Amino acid sequence: MTDRAGLLARATVAFVFLVTLASGPILGSVSFTEERVTAMDVAPGNATVGEIEYPSNVTLARDGAGRYQYSGTPIRVTFDRITGGDVQLTYGLLVPALNLSQSVTRIVSGPTSEEAITVDYYSYVPGESATPGHYEGTAYVALVTEGENELVSRASVPVEVSNATG
Amino acid sequence: MPPAERGVERSGRARTTVRAAGVVETARDRLDGCFLWVVGDRTGGALFLGALLVYALGWQAGIVIVDTYAVANGLVAVADGHLFVERVVFGPGFDTPGMHYVDGRFYARNYGQIVAALPLYWLLEGVDAVAELRVAIAGLWSLCLVAFAGTLATLREDRRLLLAGALAALVAFLANLWTPTPVPDTKTPILALQLLAILSAGLCGVVTYRLLRRIRTRRVGLLGGALVALATPVAFWATIPKRHTLTTAVVLSVAYLLYRSRSAERAAPRDPTTLRAGMYALVGLFTWVHAPVALTLFLPLAAIDVTSAPSNAPRDLAVVGAAFLAALVPFFLTNYLISGNPVQAPRLLPNAGKAPAQAVVSSGDTVSSVATSDGAVGAPSGGTETGPTVPFLAPLLAVVSAVGPMLDEVLGVYLEGAVTVVREPVRLSQVTLVSRGDIPLTAPGSVERASNLSMLESTPLVGAALALPFALVLDRLRSPGESRASATDTRGPSGTVDRVRERVRGGLSPTDAFLLAFSTLLVLVYLPRLPLRGQITVRYLTPLYPVAVYLVCKHGRLGDALTDRLRTVAYAYEATVLLGVPTFLAALLWLQFGEPAAFDALAGIGVVAGVALFAGAVLVATVERGEGLLAGLVGVAAGTTTGFVLLSQLVFFHYGIHLLPVVQVLTEAFRTVLVRMAV
Numbered sequence: 001m002t003d004r005a006g007l008l009a010r011a012t013v014a015f016v017f018l019v020t021l022a023s024g025p026i027l028g029s030v031s032f033t034e035e036r037v038t039a040m041d042v043a044p045g046n047a048t049v050g051e052i053e054y055p056s057n058v059t060l061a062r063d064g065a066g067r068y069q070y071s072g073t074p075i076r077v078t079f080d081r082i083t084g085g086d087v088q089l090t091y092g093l094l095v096p097a098l099n100l101s102q103s104v105t106r107i108v109s110g111p112t113s114e115e116a117i118t119v120d121y122y123s124y125v126p127g128e129s130a131t132p133g134h135y136e137g138t139a140y141v142a143l144v145t146e147g148e149n150e151l152v153s154r155a156s157v158p159v160e161v162s163n164a165t166g
Numbered sequence: 167m168p169p170a171e172r173g174v175e176r177s178g179r180a181r182t183t184v185r186a187a188g189v190v191e192t193a194r195d196r197l198d199g200c201f202l203w204v205v206g207d208r209t210g211g212a213l214f215l216g217a218l219l220v221y222a223l224g225w226q227a228g229i230v231i232v233d234t235y236a237v238a239n240g241l242v243a244v245a246d247g248h249l250f251v252e253r254v255v256f257g258p259g260f261d262t263p264g265m266h267y268v269d270g271r272f273y274a275r276n277y278g279q280i281v282a283a284l285p286l287y288w289l290l291e292g293v294d295a296v297a298e299l300r301v302a303i304a305g306l307w308s309l310c311l312v313a314f315a316g317t318l319a320t321l322r323e324d325r326r327l328l329l330a331g332a333l334a335a336l337v338a339f340l341a342n343l344w345t346p347t348p349v350p351d352t353k354t355p356i357l358a359l360q361l362l363a364i365l366s367a368g369l370c371g372v373v374t375y376r377l378l379r380r381i382r383t384r385r386v387g388l389l390g391g392a393l394v395a396l397a398t399p400v401a402f403w404a405t406i407p408k409r410h411t412l413t414t415a416v417v418l419s420v421a422y423l424l425y426r427s428r429s430a431e432r433a434a435p436r437d438p439t440t441l442r443a444g445m446y447a448l449v450g451l452f453t454w455v456h457a458p459v460a461l462t463l464f465l466p467l468a469a470i471d472v473t474s475a476p477s478n479a480p481r482d483l484a485v486v487g488a489a490f491l492a493a494l495v496p497f498f499l500t501n502y503l504i505s506g507n508p509v510q511a512p513r514l515l516p517n518a519g520k521a522p523a524q525a526v527v528s529s530g531d532t533v534s535s536v537a538t539s540d541g542a543v544g545a546p547s548g549g550t551e552t553g554p555t556v557p558f559l560a561p562l563l564a565v566v567s568a569v570g571p572m573l574d575e576v577l578g579v580y581l582e583g584a585v586t587v588v589r590e591p592v593r594l595s596q597v598t599l600v601s602r603g604d605i606p607l608t609a610p611g612s613v614e615r616a617s618n619l620s621m622l623e624s625t626p627l628v629g630a631a632l633a634l635p636f637a638l639v640l641d642r643l644r645s646p647g648e649s650r651a652s653a654t655d656t657r658g659p660s661g662t663v664d665r666v667r668e669r670v671r672g673g674l675s676p677t678d679a680f681l682l683a684f685s686t687l688l689v690l691v692y693l694p695r696l697p698l699r700g701q702i703t704v705r706y707l708t709p710l711y712p713v714a715v716y717l718v719c720k721h722g723r724l725g726d727a728l729t730d731r732l733r734t735v736a737y738a739y740e741a742t743v744l745l746g747v748p749t750f751l752a753a754l755l756w757l758q759f760g761e762p763a764a765f766d767a768l769a770g771i772g773v774v775a776g777v778a779l780f781a782g783a784v785l786v787a788t789v790e791r792g793e794g795l796l797a798g799l800v801g802v803a804a805g806t807t808t809g810f811v812l813l814s815q816l817v818f819f820h821y822g823i824h825l826l827p828v829v830q831v832l833t834e835a836f837r838t839v840l841v842r843m844a845v
Contacts, residue, residue, distance in 0.1 A: 005319070005329035009312050012332045016305040016339055023298035094232070094258060140258040154258045 047087040047108070047143060050078035054139050054155045058093065061162045068161070074116040077141055082111055088144035091117045095137040095159050105144065135159045204369075206376040208321050209388060213375055215314040217368045217395040221404040222307050223829055224815025225360060227353045228822020229256060234359070234407050236264030240274025241283055241355040249273060249503055255352055266515040268505055275512040277500045278454025279362070279409050287358035294354065303825045304342035308335035338828070345827040357825075359407035366411040367404035371395025373418040374712055377425060377677075378719055385729045390719040397739075397804035398625050398711035399703035401811045409455055410708040416452045417684065417709040420445045420463060421716075425677040428474065439482045442471060443489035450493025454500065457511045461576060462691055466683035474676040583690025594689075597696045597704055598622060600773055621710070622776040623769040624703035624810065626803035629776035630724060631714035633783030637723055640787045678720075681713045723787055724796070731797035738801025739808070747809045751817070751836065764818065768810050775803045 055072035063069050075091050089106045108115055140154035205211045229235060235257030243251045250271040254260055260272045267273075274280065293302045315331020318324075375391025394400055403410040427441035449467060453460035472478060498508035505515055587594055601620040622628045674682075692706045719725045728735060754764050782799045786792050816833045824830035 005325040005332065008336075009316060009328055009332040012312055012336045012339075013309060015336065016308050019339075019343070020297045020302050020305040023301040024296040026296055092258070094262065138259055138261055142258075151258055 046083050047079050048081040049141070049143070049152050050080040052077050052141055052153050054157060057158045057160065058137065058139075059160045059162065070119040072119070072157075074118045075139070075141070077115045077117070079108060079113040079115070082108065082113060089115060089117075090142040090144055091119070091139070092142070093119075093137050093139050093157065093159070095135050132161050132163050135161060205372050206379070208317050209379075209384060210372045210375050210391070212314060212317040212321060213388065213391045213395060214368045214372045215310055215317060217371050217401075217404075218364060219307065219310055219314060220396060221364050221367060221401065222310075222826060224811070225364070225405045225825040226815070226820070226822040227356055227360075227825060229356060230406050230819065230821045231408065232257070232262055233264030234356075235262040236274045237276050237280060238355050238359060238407065239265070240277065241280045241287060241359065243274065244277070244280050244284060245287055245355070249277070249500065255355070263517070266512050266517060268515050273504050273512050273515065276409055276455050277512070278451060278456075278496070279359070279412060281454070281496070282412070283355075283358040283362040286361045287355055290354045290357055290361070299354075300825070300827065301343065304339055304827065307342075307826060308339040311335040311338065341828045342826060345831050353822075356407055356822075360405055363407055363411045364404050366415040367400050368395065369415040370400045370411060370418055370712055373415065373422050374716060377418070377422045378716065380425065380429065381677075381720055382725065383729065385732055386719050386725060389728055389732060389735065390715055393627065393715045393719070393804055394712040396811075397627060397807045398715060399705070399708055399807070399811075400711065401808065402624075402703055402814060403705060403708060405815065408705065410705050412455060413452070413459055414709045414712055416448055416455075417463065417681075418712055420448055420467060421677050421681055423448070424467070424471065424680055425675070427471075428476070428676055438476055439485050442475065442482070442486045445471075446486050446490035447493040450490045451496070453494055454497040457497070457513065458576075458579070458691060459688070462687045463684060466680050466687060470676050470680045470683065580687060580690045583693045586694045587690070593696070594693060596620060597693065597707075598628070601697060601769065618697045618701045619703055619765075619769050619772065621704050621707065623772035625711050625714075625807050626772050626776035626779055627718070627800070627807065628711070628714055629779035629803065630718045630783050630800060633780045633787070634717055634721060634724065636784050637787035638721060641723060678717070681716065685710050685713050723790075724783055727786060727793040727796050728800060731794055734794055734797035735801040735804070738798040739805045740801075742802050742805025743808050743812070746805060747812055750809065750813065764813075768813070771806055772810070775799070775806045779803045 053073075053076040055075060058070065058072035060068035060070060077089060077091075079087075086107050086109050089108050091104055091106075104117060104119055106115060106117060135158075137157045137159040138154055139157045141152045143150050143152055201211060202208075205214045229238065236251075238256045239251045239254055240249075242253060242255050243249060246252070250273055251260065251265065260267075264275055265272050266275065290299065293299060312328075312332050312335045315328050315335070318331070319326075319328035371391040371394045374394040375387040377387070378390040379387030400411055400414055423441050423445035427438040427445070445467065449460055449463050452463065475482070497511070501510050501512070502508045504512055598621045601618050601623060622632075688707060688709065696704065696706070719728065750767075753759075754767075759767065779796075779799045779802075782792070782796045786796045816829065817836045820833075824833060
C-alpha cells in the first residue's frame with residue numbers, strides 16, 4: 001500500500017509538471033482548445049456597438065431613504081450587430097469626488113438593437129450624503145464578457161447633487 | 167568501447183544520478199523546513215494547504231470593488247519601474263476611487279501591498295512565459311491537493327489518504343484540462359494581488375492555530391485555526407484583491423509574537439528582544455500598506471508591550487526601536503518620492519477626482535501631459551514650498567510641520583469614534599448586530615453591488631464572543647480567585663511578584679489586552695464611517711472576527727466545551743455545509759428568489775444562528791449543562807458562514823472567470839438561472 005500510494009503521488013506530480021510545461025511555448029507539444037466548454041452562458045454573444053448617446057447632465061436628488069433620485073436623459077446605445085446569442089450591457093456612473101459608483105445591467109438580444117437605459121436611483125450611505133453642488137462624473141458603457149466589464153466607451157458628465165427631490 | 171571504460175562511464179553516470187538525487191533531496195528538505203517554519207508543524211501545514219484548496223474554488227480573475235482599480239494600476243506602474251500611474255490597464259479611467267493626484271501625476275495607494283504582490287506578479291509572469299497560465303494554476307491546485315493528502319497521511323499514519331488524494335488530484339487536473347477557460351492576458355497583476363490575499367488568509371488560520379496551540383492545546387489550536395480560516399469573512403476576502411486578509415494576518419502575527427515574547431519558553435529559539443523587534447518591524451512595514459491601521463496597531467502594542475515586558479533595558483529598547491525605524495524606511499521613502507513629505511501617505515493626498523477633466527478622461531489611457539522622458543521612479547513632486555534645494559532638510563521640515571496637525575487629526579478620529587458610540591448607539595448595533603440591509607437597492611444583475619451585512623449576520627460565531635463576558639463573570643462568581651486562562655497563558659509564574667501580577671490581571675494576558683485594545687480602537691476609527699457601501703461583511707473590521715474566535719476558544723467554559731466536543735462541532739459543521747447549501751439553493755430556485763432576497767435570507771439565517779449561539783453559550787455557562795448542544799450550535803454557526811462564502815463566491819458574486827475551469831462550468835449553470843430570473 002505504501003509503495004502504491006507514494007508511486008501514484010509521484011506519478012501525479014510528474015504528470016502535472018510535464019503537462020504544464022508542455023502547454024507552454026518551450027515544448028509546445030500539447031495544445032488546448034481556446035473554445036470555452038460551458039454549461040450555459042448568461043450572455044455569450046458578441047456585439048458591435050455603434051453610436052452611444054450619453055446624458056448631457058445628471059441630477060442626483062437626495063430623497064432621504066438612503067438613495068438619490070437620478071434624473072437625466074436616458075443613455076442610448078445602438079448595437080449594429082449582435083451575434084452568438086445575447087450580450088450583457090452595463091451602464092455606470094463614477095463620481096470620484098463623492099466616492100460614488102454604481103451601474104445597471106441589461107441583457108440585450110440581437111441581431112440589432114437600440115437600447116435606452118433609464119436609471120431610477122443611486123444609493124448612498126445614510127448620514128454620508130454629499131454636499132450639494134456640481135461635480136464631474138465619468139459615465140461609461142461596458143459589455144460584460146465572461147463575467148467582466150469590458151469598457152466600450154466613456155464620457156465626462158456634469159453631475160449636480162441637490163438635497164431634495166426636484 | 168572496452169568493458170573497463172564502459173564500467174567507468176556507468177559508474178560516472180551513477181554518481182551523477184546519486185548527486186542529482188542528493189541535490190533534489192536537500193532542496194526538498196530545505197523547502198520543507200521553510201514551510202514548517204511558517205506553519206509551525208504538520209497540523210498547521212494541513213490547515214494551511216486545506217484552506218488554500220478551499221479558497222481557490224472561489225478564485226475569480228477580476229475586481230469587485232472599484233478602488234482596487236487604483237491598486238492594480240499601481241502594481242502595473244511599480245512593475246514598470248515607477249510609482250506614478252502612467253497606464254490605465256484596469257477601470258474606466260484615472261479618476262477611480264483610491265487614485266490620488268499630485269502635481270500632474272496620478273498615484274495609487276497601499277504601496278506596501280503592491281510591493282508585497284510584486285514577487286508574485288513576477289512569478290506569475292514567469293510561469294506565463296513557459297506554460298499556459300490556466301493549466302499551471304489548475305496544476306498548482308492539484309499539487310496542493312497531493313501535498314495536503316500527504317500531510318494528512320503522515321499525521322494520521324494512513325497511506326490510503328495519500329492514495330485517495332493523489333487520485334483525486336489527478337482526476338481534477340484532467341477534468342480542468344478538459345474544460346479549459348482562457349485567463350485574460352492582462353490579468354496577471356490582479357492575480358498577483360489575489361494570490362497575496364489568499365496566502366495571507368491561509369496564514370490567518372495558521373497563526374491562530376499556532377497561538378492557541380501554545381496557549382492551550384493542539385486541539386484548541388486546530389479548532390480555532392479552522393474556524394478562522396473557513397468560518398469567518400477571512401474566507402470571503404481571501405480571493406478578493408483587497409488588503410483585508412493581509413491586515414488580519416499582520417494583526418494576528420503581532421499578537422503571536424507578543425505572546426511568544428512573554429511565554430515561559432521564550433528563550434528558545436529566540437530571545438524576547440528579537441521577538442519584540444520582530445513585532446515592531448511588522449507594524450512598521452504594515453504602515454506602508456495602511457498607515458491609520460498601523461498606528462491603531464502601534465498605540466496599544468507600545469503601551470502593553472512596554473508595561474509588560476520582562477526587560478526594558480536601554481539595549482533592548484534600542485534594538486526594538488531600531489527595528490521599528492528601519493521597517494518604516496520604505497514608508498517614509500515612498501511618501502517622500504510622491505509628495506516630498508515623508509509622513510504624508512498617498513491616502514492623505516488629493517483624490518484623482520480633483521484632477522482636471524482632460525487629465526482624468528484622457529485619450530489612449532495615458533496622461534500625456536505628465537509623462538516624463540526617462541520614466542524615473544516618481545521624483546518628489548511636492549514640498550517645493552519648503553525649499554527642496556537642501557535634499558534632506560526639506561523632508562525634515564515637512565515632517566516637523568506635519569506631525570502636530572496629524573497627531574491632532576489622529577486623536578480626533580478616536581475621539582469622534584467614542585462620541586459616535588455614545589451619541590449613535592444605533593449605528594453600532596447596525597454594524598455589529600442587525601444591518602439595515604441596503605441589498606434590495608442593488609440593481610438586478612449588476613456587477614457592482616452595495617451589500618452590507620452586519621458582523622453577526624455574516625459571522626454568527628460572533629454570538630459566542632458576545633456571550634463571553636457573561637460566561638466569564640459566571641465562572642468568576644463560581645470560583646473566585648481562580649483564573650483558568652492565566653494559568654495557561656503564562657506558564658507557571660515564577661515569583662511572588664509574578665503571581666500577584668497574574669492575580670491582578672485576572673486572566674487577561676498581555677496578548678488578550680493588546681487584541682482587545684486594538685479591536686476597540688479599530689471600531690472607533692471606522693464606526694463614524696460605517697455602514698459604508700460595498701462593505702459586505704463589514705470588511706474594515708475583518709481582524710475582529712479572528713480575535714472573537716481566539717477569545718472564545720481560549721477562555722473559560724466555552725473553550726473547554728468546544729474542545730471536549732470537537733467531533734460534534736465537526737459533524738454539525740459538515741451537515742450545515744453539505745446539506746444546508748444545496749437546500750438553500752433549491753429553495754431559492756423553487757421560490758424564485760432573486761439575489762437581493764437571497765442575501766436577505768442569508769442575513770436572517772445568520773442572525774438566527776448567532777442569537778441561538780449567544781443564548782446557548784449563556785445557558786451553558788449558567789446551568790453548566792448542555793455542552794453538546796453548544797458544540798452543535800457552534801458547528802451550525804460556522805457552517806452558516808462557510809455556506810455564505812461558498813454561495814457568494816460560486817453563485818452570487820460573479821466578477822470574473824473562475825481560475826479553476828471545472829468550477830467555472832459548474833457555477834455558470836446556477837448563475838444563468840439566477841440572472842435570467844432577476845433581469
